[in-house]
Amino acid sequence: MKKDNLIGLEFFIEKYAGSLNREAIIKEDILRQGISFDKINEKGNFSSKSYFIFSFNIDNDDDIINQRYPEEVAVMNGPYNLKRTVISVRINKSSPYKIKFDQLSEEYRLYLDDSFIGDVAFSPERSYMLKKTDSGKSVRDVAPTIEWGYLIYLAVFRMCQYFENDDECAFCDMNSNYVNQRKSNKGYSAVKSVEDIVSALSVIESSDDSEAGAYTLTGGSIIDDIKFKGDTEIDFYVKFLEAIEERFRGRWISKVVVQAHTPKNLKRLKDAGAHIYHTNFEVWDKNLFEKICPGKSKFIGRDEWIKRIADSASIFGECGVIPNFVAGVELSKPFGFDNVDDAINSTAEGLEFFMSKKIIPRYTTWCPEKTSRLGKFGNSPAPLEYYVKLLIKWHELHYKYNLPIPEGYGAAGAGKAEFSVSAFMDAF
Numbered sequence: 203m204k205k206d207n208l209i210g211l212e213f214f215i216e217k218y219a220g221s222l223n224r225e226a227i228i229k230e231d232i233l234r235q236g237i238s239f240d241k242i243n244e245k246g247n248f249s250s251k252s253y254f255i256f257s258f259n260i261d262n263d264d265d266i267i268n269q270r271y272p273e274e275v276a277v278m279n280g281p282y283n284l285k286r287t288v289i290s291v292r293i294n295k296s297s298p299y300k301i302k303f304d305q306l307s308e309e310y311r312l313y314l315d316d317s318f319i320g321d322v323a324f325s326p327e328r329s330y331m332l333k334k335t336d337s338g339k340s341v342r343d344v345a346p347t348i349e350w351g352y353l354i355y356l357a358v359f360r361m362c363q364y365f366e367n368d369d370e371c372a373f374c375d376m377n378s379n380y381v382n383q384r385k386s387n388k389g390y391s392a393v394k395s396v397e398d399i400v401s402a403l404s405v406i407e408s409s410d411d412s413e414a415g416a417y418t419l420t421g422g423s424i425i426d427d428i429k430f431k432g433d434t435e436i437d438f439y440v441k442f443l444e445a446i447e448e449r450f451r452g453r454w455i456s457k458v459v460v461q462a463h464t465p466k467n468l469k470r471l472k473d474a475g476a477h478i479y480h481t482n483f484e485v486w487d488k489n490l491f492e493k494i495c496p497g498k499s500k501f502i503g504r505d506e507w508i509k510r511i512a513d514s515a516s517i518f519g520e521c522g523v524i525p526n527f528v529a530g531v532e533l534s535k536p537f538g539f540d541n542v543d544d545a546i547n548s549t550a551e552g553l554e555f556f557m558s559k560k561i562i563p564r565y566t567t568w569c570p571e572k573t574s575r576l577g578k579f580g581n582s583p584a585p586l587e588y589y590v591k592l593l594i595k596w597h598e599l600h601y602k603y604n605l606p607i608p609e610g611y612g613a614a615g616a617g618k619a620e621f622s623v624s625a626f627m628d629a630f
């Protein structure tokens with residue numbers, strides 16, 4: 203007999219069969235609820251979770267942190283004849299999605315409760331991940347790759363200053379993730395040096411098995427009035443960009459994720475080599491932005507934040523600005539909407555505002571980490587209905603404004619997409 207989780211999933215697959223591929227729907231359902239593992243061979247040849255910026259785990263107990271898990275899995279075949287679908291691994295011990303090792307075939311398989319969903323492959327280990335920088339640091343810690351090796355993730359400042367007065371974004375666990383990771387990995391650094399980044403990139407560049415096409419340079423916020431060792435946020439990132447682009451210009455698409463800055467500051471980023479500017483508006487609704495993003499509200503303000511995103515198109519060009527939002531927090535307790543349609547209508551207003559200006563927002567499927575403030579409120583994931591409606595609305599508006607596939611996200615479409623933290627690229 204089919205269990206409720208499977209009945210719910212198949213309801214959406216059948217209802218939206220004409221407008222959404224099943225890979226995108228299943229991927230969103232897995233991302234929102236996370237995955238549990240029945241048994242895992244820790245010595246297996248796979249690329250393990252690097253905890254590149256946030257934990258992206260619903261559970262973060264010591265037994266989870268001390269265990270090796272794959273960064274991503276690809277799910278394929280099975281009763282839905284799935285094309286290969288790349289999904290970020292988010293550990294949730296009580297998720298209905300479980301990966302089990304099949305003794306007969308000696309392969310991993312994904313189940314929803316007791317129902318087989320598909321065969322599983324783990325993200326492959328790359329030779330460069332096991333190498334060291336000139337200063338002896340692990341390349342995996344300094345410059346991990348995600349999205350099946352497509353994106354080099356350079357989180358160079360893994361402590362956000364918004365946490366200092368409890369002004370952090372309510373969905374964010376950056377600082378507690380850093381503290382947790384330090385317990386088991388003394389090489390997990392809060393601040394990376396320009397020299398280590400350049401050295402790690404040299405290792406990646408010269409590796410035969412690198413398929414990286416882009417890098418993201420990012421970190422927690424540096425507040426202009428506080429600074430970090432005398433540097434403003436722009437001073438800090440420009441040093442990295444200049445060093446990377448001087449050595450590797452044109453080798454990878456450069457993407458920078460920082461706060462919303464004035465055109466004068468953005469010009470400095472652009473001149474230093476930034477190609478795509480990501481500044482994240484996180485949640486569109488005014489009231490929710492103030493409640494969920496108190497640091498952004500306090501130090502910059504929502505109206506100014508949005509104005510700066512819009513203005514940044516004049517520096518980075520149409521489609522060179524890609525702001526992120528955390529899809530699903532609109533429905534979080536205690537401040538969020540109490541129904542899916544109000545949440546979608548609100549977010550659709552923001553999507554249309556940006557897309558009408560040729561700015562293409564993208565999203566990360568919310569992972570309610572228990573170590574974030576929203577996690578401590580006891581939040582559960584947003585429902586699958588929300589993610590299905592969001593995918594449809596996003597693509598409807600993207601089509602309406604005749605926009606291109608966003609640059610720097612690898613391939614698009616079912617069976618091809620590598621972007622692993624939401625399904626908007628799978629749904630093309």
Ligand code: SF4
Nearest residue numbers: 362370371374422423
């Ligand atoms: S700006 Fe918000 S989401 Fe980004 S690191 Fe700081 S608290 Fe986290």
